[in-house]
Amino acid sequence: MRDWLPRIIILGLLGIVLGVPFIFRPADASHTAGNPDGSARLVIITPHNEQIRSEVANAFNTYRQALGKEAIGFDWRTSGGTSDLRKMVIADFTAKAAEGYVSKGIGIDLFFGGGDYEHNQLAKGVVIDGQDEREMIVEPIILPEGMLKQVYPKDNIGGEPLYHPKLYWCGVVLSSFGIVYNRDVLEMRQLPEPTTWADLEDPSYHGWLALADPAHSGSLAQTYNTILRRAGWNEGWAHLRRIFANARYFTSGSSKVPVDVSSGEAAAGMCIDFYGRYQAGAVGGNRVGYIDPPFVTAVTADPICILRGAPQKDLANEFVVWILQKDTQKLWQRRIGTPNGPTTFELRRQPIRRDLYTAEEAKHWTDPLIKPYEIARDFPKGTPNYYSYVAPIAHSLAIDIHEELGQAWAVINKVSDNDPVKGKMLELFDAMPEPLQLKWDSPDLAANWLTIMQSSDHPQRKQVVDTIQAHYQSLKKRWSDHDQQLKDRLDWTLFFRENYRKIVALAKAK
Incomplete structure (x- = not known):
């Protein structure tokens, strides 16, 4: 009997682990259409952190109440990096499509955040076995007349699209990719402050560099992809191999990188811009720094899309229109206490609207020197996008x-x-x-x-x-x-x- 007891315990624990996701997962879209009190709610799957989720939810309800509308609830679904979330959504829609119920959706209204690559994968739809045509899993966004040109006078930044040509997604903020570093640890390792990717190849970083796994982190996959596209295929992998060799670890979530750097667990790391800037501000003093390597980084859109069969489709579209408005966009960079600024957390994101990058507006910003439309550079015409090859090759290598x-x-x-x-x-x-x-x-x-x-x-x-x-x-x-x-x-x-x-x-x- 005692021989069987450990097995029974293991099987029991395995059952709990496997069962919990099904217990808490909505059975169908109808269960996610509203709150118990009858008010509406949006179900949003997102890689965004708690600070962004909190400020955005509060600002949207403040906006609605000013218009005489009721506040709504927010049901945030967060369980991994963008790549993991995208794979989950596609898997759920593929299962629905196989059953013939794709139009009913998966009980989620919006996919909010992540890179344009991930949203383009969603925009392609899903394949059903035995059929040539794909089933669409996103709904086109409907913007008021003239708003598209107001928000996006040009359709790209540095050659990277700001929105989908069929509006299957729209960029909400801009993301760039850079290096977060701890000045105290650098001094201890006798290293200068890094200014470009090649600096991270220095052998003195060996065991002191924090990186994320591109198979799970879309932002770090984009960073590695940028190095390949800027330096070239052969040269890029030579750079990346040396950087990878210096790594202390490859975490599944890129948000861990700046936290570990700030605590002294690593001397430097690669991360998306707002993680680095936010951590530098949260720590205070001059211990943590962040830099976008000028002219060799990439600046891309961080999009939002409406999923097919969204339980609250009209409300989801209202949310997208709201988040692109000029006053709303100020939320991303303004300091706490300024008009249209955050109430608790400074988000330190880069607004996507060009008309906000003015000297007057920058007076209210946490990062008044950011100029993404100036530092972005087109890749030479004919440069492939290696994004989908980054993770598998990085794992093998x-x-x-x-x-x-x-x-x-x-x-x-x-x-x-x-x-x-x-x-x-x-x-x-x-x-x-x-x-x-x-x-x-x-x-x-x-x-x-x-x-x-x-x-x-x-x-x-x-x-x-x-x-x-x-x-x-x-x-x-x-x-x-x-x-x-x-x-x-x-x-x-x-x-x-x-x-x-x-x-x-x-x-x-x-």
Whole structure:
């Protein structure tokens, strides 16, 4: 009997873990249409933090009550990063679609926050087995006449879209990606304040860099994607590998990064702009700093969309229209106590409306020097978006074998630059499997491709763009086969692990 007791306990606990989500999940959309007292409520799935949720809910109800309308309830659904939330929504809609009930929705009104990539995935809809057409899972947003041009005089920032062409999503605020750092720890490690991504490759950061897993954090996936797009495929992965090798960990939630940096658990980390700025302000003093690496970061829209079958569709659309209004947009940057500002938490987000970036308005801001429309730079025309490849390759190259990567990096940095074995080590360290290698026709192109690509009238520009696109399309075609993708991830993990172990063996043989 005693032999069975541990098994019974384990099975019981497993049942509780598996059952809790179903106990608390609404059975269908009708159960989420209102509050017990009969008032309306919005059900919103979001990666946004408590500070944003609280201030937005209070401001919307203040707005409604000023119009003589009743306050509403907010049912916030938060259980992971944007990528995780998007996958949950798509899985729920796929199940509904298979049953023929996709139009009834999943009991959620809005998906609020996250990057444009995640919202574009939602805008594509879901595939039903045996059918060619996709089922849409978002509703088009309806804006008052003329409002689209008021909010978005241009449809992009640095070449990145500010809204979906069919209004399946609209950008609410702007996000940029940067470095949060602890000045006290940097001084202890004898490191200067970082100003660009390459600074994080310094071996003195080894074990002192906080990073997030791009498979769970959409903001960090976008950050790594930006490095690849700015530096190039081959060069970008070389940069990222060194940064990954310095990592203390890869957390599932990017909000942990600035908290750990501020507490001294890490010297620096990568994070979305408002996490870094908020933590710097919350700590006070001059201990924590944040920087958007100028001209090498990306500035993108942080959108909102209405999910199909929203229980409160009209109210959801009202919320979207409200949050894009000029006075509402002031909430994102104004200090506590200013008109249209927050009541409890300063949000330190970047408004999406261009007409708010004025000297007069900035007098009321927590971060009066932010100028996203000035620092944003277009990627060279023809630059692919590598977002969907970042997480799986990062896992094979670093995250799944982080111990071996760190060991290899540590021994490399103990070898003198004058020692011939160091060159062999670095060659192994930077090696990529054949399908991941972007191959140039000549050493001259390999060395100068970026300069050529940035010159619109360079005679070799088309050759450079064609080479980049051919490599991108070959990888895209290769991974259109899901089984091939799984095989590649396993094979490539083994490839990288073997190389890292060879580096350690070379050090031991010295």
